[in-house]
Amino acid sequence: MLDLGLEVLSKGNNMLRLLGGLWVALKISLLSVGISIALGILLGALMTWKNPVTKAILRVYLEFIRIMPQLVLLFLVYFGTTKAFGWDLTGEMAAIIVFVLWGTAEMSDLVRGALISIPRHQYESSEALGLTREQIYFYIIIPQALRRLIPLSINLITRMIKTTSLILMIGVVEILKVAQQIIEANRMSSPNAAFGIYLTVFILYFIACWPISMIAKHLERKWR
Template identity: 30%
Template sequence: MSFEWLVKIISNNGPMFIRGAGVTLYISIIGTILGSMIGLLIGVIRTIPMPERGSKRVFLKVINAILSVYIEFFRGTPMIVQAMVIYYGSALAFGVDMNRIVAAIFIVSINTGAYMSEIVRGGIVSIDRGQFEAAHAIGMNHIQTMFNVVLPQVIRNILPATGNEFVINIKDTSVLNVISVTELYFQTKSIAGNNFRYFESFFVACVIYFIMTFTVTRILRFIERKLDGPDNYIMIGNQMQVETPEDMLRRTKNGGVGQF
């Protein structure tokens, strides 16, 4: 690798790298948010208790079958193939001329939604059954139980998996170059084609991808720690207070009695 060429490529093509990285982040952020919303909706629907008989049971079975087909199809096929089918297929079959960025966001969203729906369903199933029974005992229906009791816990539990999906989407947007989306990989390929320095050009792209994914990972871990709250709490009457390291030391010196 030539250091001189590396500097020259960055100085001459910096704006193109930045634009490509911006498009990559834009598609990844919007696609992950929309995909997570799709996953939450599907996860709630797929965990609705099935009645023993009646038209509601038939309706739920049909809905679950359709959702299962959607999930299995988008989890079982590569995103690059989905992009080709959705973008070019819709143009050939229905005459729909989709905007490339809109098509990219749509593809990333429905692909993420298929994965997130299973993550959400697993998170809901992991919640103790007693919480569902307690909520139903005080008169809550399934939707109320989900939004008031279950989903706040599920969202916290699936945050690492959601962050992982976000990181995957940042990297997987590179396949969208097949429909000429000008994300980071597409821009890098254009730069490398102009100067014929493929190693140096893609090395720069590699570093940019790493910076984006590393930064996102650290931000998500910070959010997780904030949601977890402090490690130490002590109860005083009917109030819960945070126990700081100074409080712990003072309590130890006073024989275990907290002083506030």
């Protein structure tokens, strides 16, 4: 039997600490996901406007966030705001701000894509039926766009959960950092612990992300 060094998990509070780390990661990512979806839908709808000014501003915002690596954004918000404005944000707060900025940008582009993918004749037929603009969006366009949005946004949500592994760089001790701490603390007594601990981390991430995929599948089937 391969020695995975799993015995270190039963030492002291190690397993509890890992779960605590998972909770930190989930708390930050799910809170950000919730805010990002709401703001993203709003901005995505704005992006389909014909107004060139809003279009340009949103475009610049999207491209800026898309080009910047998340790690750079984290450093900018956590250390940069202290240097520039003297704000003393906690690591968690800085992480949520960055994840909301990032999630909103990507979500709004997904919403925009879903909205413009609805064929023109859907709008035109609704107009021919005499529906008002609000009615067209509410009854015809949004329900169809939402269905197209689900698989895309699941990708984004799971990606946001996994990217929390970067926030250890701004001093937030989440699941991956706890894992590294446990591995290093037992470097001498269980040199193989890295395999077992990372395997456990993998399983915990999976348990966290799997229900989201299941919900998405369920919704997709229900709204078909």
